[in-house]
Amino acid sequence: MYDYSSRPSRLPLPVDERMASADIDLGQRKSIYRSLQELRQFEKRAHDLFLQNLVKGTTHLSLGMEAVAAGFGAAMRPDDYTFATYRGHAHALARGMEMGPAMAELLGRSNGVLGGKGGSMHLTDVSRGMMGSYAIIGAHLCIANGAAWSAQMRGSGQVTVCFFGDGTTNIGAFHEALNMAKVWQLPVVFVCENNLYMEYTPIDLITAVPHPAADRAASYGLESVIVDGNDPDAVYLAAGKAIGRAREGGGPALIEATTYRTGGHSRADPAKYRPLEEVEAWAQRDPIPMYHARLLGLGVAEGELSSIERDVAADVDAATEFAKAGEEPTGEALLTEVYADGSSRWRN
Amino acid sequence: MAELTYREAVAAGIAQEMRRDPSLVMLGEDVAAAGGVFKTTVGLLDEFGPDRVRDTPISEQAILGAAMGASMTGVPVIAEIMFSDFLAVCWDMIANEIAKSRYMTDGQVSFPLVIRTANGGAARFGAQHSQSVENWAMMIPGLKVVAPSTPADTVALMAAAVRDPDPVIFFEHKSLFATKGEVPEVEVVGRLGEASIVREGSDATVAALALMVPRALEAADRLQQEEGISVEVIDVRSLVPLDTKTLLASVEKTSRLFTVEENPRLCGWGAELISIVGEEAFWNLDGPLVRITTPHIPLPAAASLEDLAIPSVDRIYETVKSSLR
Ligand SMILES: Cc1ncc(C[n+]2csc(CCOP(=O)(O)OP(=O)(O)O)c2C)c(N)n1
Ligand SMILES: [Mg+2]
Numbered sequence: 168m169y170d171y172s173s174r175p176s177r178l179p180l181p182v183d184e185r186m187a188s189a190d191i192d193l194g195q196r197k198s199i200y201r202s203l204q205e206l207r208q209f210e211k212r213a214h215d216l217f218l219q220n221l222v223k224g225t226t227h228l229s230l231g232m233e234a235v236a237a238g239f240g241a242a243m244r245p246d247d248y249t250f251a252t253y254r255g256h257a258h259a260l261a262r263g264m265e266m267g268p269a270m271a272e273l274l275g276r277s278n279g280v281l282g283g284k285g286g287s288m289h290l291t292d293v294s295r296g297m298m299g300s301y302a303i304i305g306a307h308l309c310i311a312n313g314a315a316w317s318a319q320m321r322g323s324g325q326v327t328v329c330f331f332g333d334g335t336t337n338i339g340a341f342h343e344a345l346n347m348a349k350v351w352q353l354p355v356v357f358v359c360e361n362n363l364y365m366e367y368t369p370i371d372l373i374t375a376v377p378h379p380a381a382d383r384a385a386s387y388g389l390e391s392v393i394v395d396g397n398d399p400d401a402v403y404l405a406a407g408k409a410i411g412r413a414r415e416g417g418g419p420a421l422i423e424a425t426t427y428r429t430g431g432h433s434r435a436d437p438a439k440y441r442p443l444e445e446v447e448a449w450a451q452r453d454p455i456p457m458y459h460a461r462l463l464g465l466g467v468a469e470g471e472l473s474s475i476e477r478d479v480a481a482d483v484d485a486a487t488e489f490a491k492a493g494e495e496p497t498g499e500a501l502l503t504e505v506y507a508d509g510s511s512r513w514r515n
Numbered sequence: 516m517a518e519l520t521y522r523e524a525v526a527a528g529i530a531q532e533m534r535r536d537p538s539l540v541m542l543g544e545d546v547a548a549a550g551g552v553f554k555t556t557v558g559l560l561d562e563f564g565p566d567r568v569r570d571t572p573i574s575e576q577a578i579l580g581a582a583m584g585a586s587m588t589g590v591p592v593i594a595e596i597m598f599s600d601f602l603a604v605c606w607d608m609i610a611n612e613i614a615k616s617r618y619m620t621d622g623q624v625s626f627p628l629v630i631r632t633a634n635g636g637a638a639r640f641g642a643q644h645s646q647s648v649e650n651w652a653m654m655i656p657g658l659k660v661v662a663p664s665t666p667a668d669t670v671a672l673m674a675a676a677v678r679d680p681d682p683v684i685f686f687e688h689k690s691l692f693a694t695k696g697e698v699p700e701v702e703v704v705g706r707l708g709e710a711s712i713v714r715e716g717s718d719a720t721v722a723a724l725a726l727m728v729p730r731a732l733e734a735a736d737r738l739q740q741e742e743g744i745s746v747e748v749i750d751v752r753s754l755v756p757l758d759t760k761t762l763l764a765s766v767e768k769t770s771r772l773f774t775v776e777e778n779p780r781l782c783g784w785g786a787e788l789i790s791i792v793g794e795e796a797f798w799n800l801d802g803p804l805v806r807i808t809t810p811h812i813p814l815p816a817a818a819s820l821e822d823l824a825i826p827s828v829d830r831i832y833e834t835v836k837s838s839l840r
Contacts, residue, residue, distance in 0.1 A: 248588070281619065281620055281621045281623075282621035284618060284619055284620075284621045285619040285620055285621065286619075289619045289620065291619075291620040291623050291624070292623075293620075293623045293624060298584075298587065298588070298624075299616060299620065299624070301612065303607050303611050303612070305576075306576065306580065306607055306608060306611070306612050307580075307612075308580070309574075309576050309577045309579070309580020309581065309583075309584070309608070310580045310583050310584040310587075310612060311580075311584060312577060312580055312581050312584060313580055313581040313582060313583050313584020313585040313586070313587070313588070313592075314584040314585070314587070314588045315584070316581050316584065316585050316590075317584065317585040317588040317589060317590040318588070320538075320540065320566065320585075320590055321589065321590065327584075339576065340576045340577070340580070343572070343574035343576050343577035343580075344576075344577055344580065346572055346574065346577070347571065347572060347574055347577040347581065350572065500621075503621075503622070504617055504618050504621055504622035505617065505618050505656050505657050506617070506657070506659075506681050507617070507625050507679075507680035507681050509622065511656065512756065513656075513755050513756055513757060514756060514757040514758075514759045514791075515708060515756065515757075515758055515759060515760050
């Protein structure tokens with residue numbers, strides 16, 4: 168039986184140690200560290216709850232990929248817009264979605280952020296600029312353009328950031344969205360989280376170019392940008408540059424962030440289609456221990472970092488309790504919010 | 516009153532709303548400088564400028580994505596999809612994104628947007644530019660669906676659709692574009708979800724939509740003159756919301772219902788009307804509920820064949836006559 172795990176590994180590049188001396192405020196770095204911890208600990212708990220059958224259906228975790236969400240979250244203005252995919256927990260939390268309602272949504276409870284109607288794949292919190300998590304590949308790049316177009320027309324200075332996977336670069340909507348964004352000079356930043364796999368298939372086997380997003384940038388008059396998606400500082404800097412330029416009317420950007428998921432695509436996928444050596448090499452490039460060490464090197468006390476970790480652990484425990492205490496939604500909710508009058512009425 | 520063609524009424528309705536609401540914008544392929552391939556948006560670019568009236572690339576998903584994203588962030592939008600057959604290219608945007616997002620976010624987002632499209636046949640355009648697809652849109656929870664048959668209704672329903680906070684699919688019939696009618700010169704605003712009794716009668720109810728309305732009316736006149744059969748004709752106008760009150764009241768009076776549908780047979784809108792009447796007005800009926808539809812075929816290009824396919828005045832006349840005999 169043919170098995171992709173016997174293919175040559177695609178190994179990560181070494182950490183760029185120069186990032187340690189990048190001009191990033193230490194307070195900002197500490198809050199990025201907190202964000203990394205939040206995303207990691209929340210999702211580990213979500214996975215545990217999935218294995219306990221408390222989270223039904225499916226989850227798509229960003230474990231190992233948190234630096235992208237955390238770095239962008241730190242670089243965005245509170246009123247900027249985020250558009251994410253079904254792999255969207257990290258992006259929602261990085262914009263400030265409260266953990267309790269987020270966890271409750273995963274458990275399908277009425278105290279969930281979507282009242283249990285959306286579930287894991289559709290986390291949304293408009294009050295925090297988290298404009299939705301979309302589960303049909305490609306569509307949300309086009310929708311992100313619309314939010315950016317609206318900000319442009321309103322002159323609000325808001326920037327839209329749209330996250331998607333490597334596999335998404337092969338669907339038509341990706342190409343339609345980039346072309347329109349460039350033609351209209353929209354304030355939108357497209358971020359490809361290249362985790363090297365489209366579900367269970369290595370991306371290089373199904374893509375005409377080696378860098379699925381960056382190699383396409385020139386087709387749309389955009390600069391080709393590849394960033395180490397496992398280095399929060401590198402992501403933060405690239406994000407700040409692209410967002411800043413978009414805010415000033417410089418138009419769209421496309422960033423390819425190279426990363427890797429620690430676990431499987433979804434649910435309990437053991438991800439056996441990946442070479443062991445590759446999995447192990449990327450585990451060595453886990454963004455969190457690396458960032459921990461970097462902060463120590465910059466003079467942050469171990470005690471301060473471990474207190475962040477403990478705070479976050481307590482938050483995740485509280486969120487879990489909040490979620491478990493939630494009621495299952497009742498039939499009253501079933502027929503609401505199909506139309507703007509709050510009803511599902513289609514006849515008189 | 517002014518006499519306008521249906522195509523002029525489209526532009527008039529849009530212009531009325533763009534004057535009222537300075538934030539309203541529109542986009543589509545060839546809608547700005549060219550005034551639309553059916554000339555339904557002539558003059559709008561001149562009056563409202565290129566920021567509000569935008570030509571787009573041939574990117575139906577990007578067009579509707581832009582409309583969706585803008586409308587959910589405070590800018591109401593009218594988007595044009597040139598031919599309704601092309602809705603298939605961006606059906607994900609309509610059926611999965613625009614229609615479902617309010618429900619799946621438990622009401623966090625609204626989509627004040629109108630998707631206009633040229634629908635229907637009798638223009639000899641062949642299978643990929645002629646289909647009536649209003650039934651595709653009708654079956655999607657979260658959408659509203661209208662299809663006017665007159666210039667006055669076109670302006671009125673355009674205003675209603677633009678002002679409605681939900682996404683509305685607005686079907687313009689391409690074989691009605693040249694027809695004329697009186698339109699009031701004051702602001703015209705209709706209501707979604709209201710059918711119109713366009714001819715009163717007592718022996719049978721005929722429910723029709725868009726191009727089928729004038730055909731049903733002509734058949735009704737002939738049935739009256741030649742057979743003494745009194746037909747009530749309902750212009751359904753709005754498929755969602757559906758005005759079942761007007762329909763049920765009419766059937767209560769006439770005891771017979773015929774639907775005249777341009778969409779192909781299976782799962783056409785008439786099937787829904789008939790199931791409602793069958794369930795809720797069964798004991799008022801004096802005879803079978805009858806659907807007059809295009810057969811379950813793609814539309815042919817040749818005039819003689821297309822005329823056989825789409826319900827004609829003769830077919831409506833004969834079906835009602837033989838069924839009432
Ligand atoms: C249009 C469409 N086709 C297929 C799928 C099924 N699907 C869900 S996730 C996925 C893989 C996407 O890969 P990528 O873009 O690399 O994102 P990742 O999951 O790696 O974050 C596929 C094929 C889908 N949701 N939508
Ligand atoms: Mg991927």
